[in-house]
Amino acid sequence: MAKKICLLMPLILLCALTLPLSVEAADQxxxxxxxxxxxxxxxxxxxxxxxxxxxxxxxxxxxxxxxxxxxxxxxxxxxxxxxxxxxxxxxxxxxxxxxxxxxxxxxxxxxxxxxxxxxxxxxxxxxxxxxxxxxxxxxxxxxxxxxxxxxxxxxxxxxxxxxxxxxxxxxxxxxxxxxxxxxxxxxxxxxxxxxxxxxxGTDYSLTVLKVEREERVVKITSPTEVTIFDTLTLVNEGSGTLSYLKVSDKGLSSVTLLRGDIPLRDQKVIPIIGGSLDLYSLIKGNLKAGERITFTISYTLPERATVSDNTITLKIPQKPLIDALVTKYYLIIDAPQGCKVEGPTLLDLSYSSPLSNKEINVSVRFGAAWASAYAFPAATLIFLASFIALSAYVASRKEAKEHPLLELIKLYENALNSQETIADELAAERLERLQIQKIDLFAQQIKEIRAKTSLKASQIRSKLTLDPKTEEMLTEFTSLDKAYERTLTELLAAYRNYLSGKLKREAFQKVLSDKSSSLRKLASTIRDLLDEMS
Structure with missing residues (x-):
């Protein structure tokens, strides 16, 4: 018996020593x-x-x-x-x-x-x-x-x-x-x-932008035609001024501004330059402190749709259009009658932000009921085919006649877009890291763009025979284009003077604000004029 007790003592002692450690590990x-x-x-x-x-x-x-x-x-x-x-x-x-x-x-x-x-x-x-x-x-x-x-x-x-x-x-x-x-x-x-x-901060460097409401309607017209309509209500709750809106979808290159008082064919297309929408193109001005605006724009769903066996599968971005917080946000799927929709058709996405990378998957099947709604008698089809062929012939003759003018307008639009991109890149630079050499590089790029544009424009204009009204509009364009060049040159000079210590920060900020605003207004006026010429 004593021998058994002696053998058990080390085991009991070992258990006594390890028990507190186990409890401590469990509680740690x-x-x-x-x-x-x-x-x-x-x-x-x-x-x-x-x-x-x-x-x-x-x-x-x-x-x-x-x-x-x-x-x-x-x-x-x-x-x-x-x-x-x-x-x-x-x-x-x-x-x-x-x-x-x-x-x-x-x-x-x-x-x-x-x-x-x-x-x-x-x-x-x-x-x-x-x-x-x-x-x-x-x-x-x-x-x-x-x-x-x-x-x-x-x-x-x-x-x-x-x-x-x-x-x-x-x-x-x-x-x-x-x-x-x-x-x-x-x-x-x-x-x-x-x-x-x-x-x-400064008037243009910081504000509080709220999207009070965004309603996104995804309108599916056919298996190959999907259009998004965004209606937004924005309010500037800060003390700064907004001259442009940052767009969260980097795949967009332009949007169409919709207005009830303008026919659909005459709606204005607004380019997205440097990932931003110019507010002057939307409301002919800036969004100042305390102001509220509502507008509707449309654009096609960019590269997020696949079609197979009369079924279109959509991947709709949940991310809001503008790089801001959205308080109330609703998404609606609008499919033609006779189509079968697999997936949500009405979603409440309130309290959304540009951080979201989620997508909403929706499949729409175009069945016989949809096809019958668009069926035509044989005689009607023959008439439509003849009408389309005649229209295409007339359009081709008209395009051939006006082709040099359209080419010239496109040339001027591309030059303006390129200069705006440089101005946006300059605005995105951090002042503490910016060097005068970078300003010189931007100036050289602008000089090359304008020189190439001028040479090509001279070649195209030599082929043109213009009516007095178009000639007058081209003269007006030349005046506006020179004003744009002069303002852009003055903006670059302000950057040089600030970086070299010749211009104080407050004075530089005022010049920067004035010149940037002038550039936006000139660009919008030039685009309106080019649209009228086309």
Whole structure:
């Protein structure tokens, strides 16, 4: 008996020593580190990128704990990256607050770490407090149930936006364009933690643009004809001025502005230059602080449709048209009578942002009922065929007669588009990185464009016999084109003077605003004139 007790004693002692360790391992939680990068968009919303690192200091594997992060506003289009899936994050909204609850069946290896990333768009955190002055509510990492070991927060601003006042934790980075703060030992709190920043900008560098409502109608006319109609209501809630609208779909090259007082054949086509729509082309002016506009534009669905066996399969982008937050957003599928639609025909996509990459899949089958609605008697078909052939003959004769003029108009349009692209590239450059050599390069490119255009135009005009009205319009075009060249040259000169220290920043901003506005108005007037000539 004594011998058995002696043999059991080491085993009992071993169990006693390992039991507390097992309990400790079971109760131990990984350390949570947060890296939050925030970018302020020039339309007033915040793009948030969170990198969460769970550090396991234990010699045993740990299960990924459930973590809740809170925000002082509505989170829009929250996205996750592997190893998480969309089902791993649950977003809850309560009034003006929101939270994301992260939970996944993942293990963190012993003495290792696991990193996950989140992206989202936040709105309603910027409000004007004076002329070109804004109060910005910065969301700091916070959780109601988990202690955060450390959080590093960075915030960056668009060009010509300056930080006037911020909590002392925020320091300017070495590059001079990013502010950051390092926070440690963040205790759980029921309310989201925030910091208030005071920033200022210029009239054209920052505002708060809201899309109050967007209604997108996808009209399917035939298996080969799909048109999107977007009706938008925009309001400028900031103190800045909008001269153009950034378009979120980079595949679009132009849109058609629809107006009820103009016949469909005469509707105006507006080009998208440098990813932007010129507001002067839409409303003959800028969108100033407090103003609201509503307009409808149309465009074809770009390269997102496939046709097979009388069935068209559509991939409709959920992303809003304009690079701004949309409060109310509805999508409608309008298919011909007699067609079978597989998929949603009415969707509520409210609270959407340009961050969304989702697509809506819809299939439309064109059956016999649709075909019969468009069937014609044989005599009618013969008449239509004859009429189309005659129309084609007349059109071809007319086009042959006017071809040199149309070629000239197209030449001038391409030259204008090329110069606008250069002006947009110049505007997109960050002033602190811009060099005079780049200005000289832009000037040389513009000079080459105009020289080639002038040479080609002379060759085409030698073939033209013009009536007095067209001759008068060409003379007017020449005057406008010279004014455009002069204004663009003055804009480049202002950049040179600023970069060389001859022009102060405030004076430069005024010249930049005036010349940019003049260029947009001249370009719109030139396009209207060329449209009239064609």
């Amino acid at each position: 939680q990984p350390l949570v580190y947060v890296k939050r990068d925030i970018i302020l968009n020039s339309y007033g919303y915040l793009l948030l990128n969170d990198t969460l690192t769970f550090v396991n200091t234990s010699p045993n594997p740990l299960r990924l704990p459930t973590l809740t992060l809170t925000y002082p506003t509505t989170t829009i289009d929250l996205q996750v990256q592997p190893p998480l899936s969309e089902d791993s994050v649950k977003v809850e909204r309560l009034g003006n607050l929101s939270s994301s609850r992260i939970g996944a069946n993942l293990m963190i290896a012993a003495s290792s770490n696991l990193t996950i990333t989140l992206r989202a768009v936040l709105g309603d955190l910027l409000k004007p407090v004076g002329e070109n002055m804004y109060e910005m509510i910065l969301p700091l990492p916070s959780s109601p149930d988990t202690q955060l070991a450390e959080a590093v927060v960075t915030v960056s601003f668009p060009t010509d936006i300056n930080l006037v006042n911020a909590p002392e934790e925020f320091k300017l980075s070495e590059g001079g364009s990013v502010w950051s703060a390092e926070l440690k030992d963040i205790q759980p709190t029921a309310e989201p933690r925030t910091a208030k920043l005071l920033i200022n």
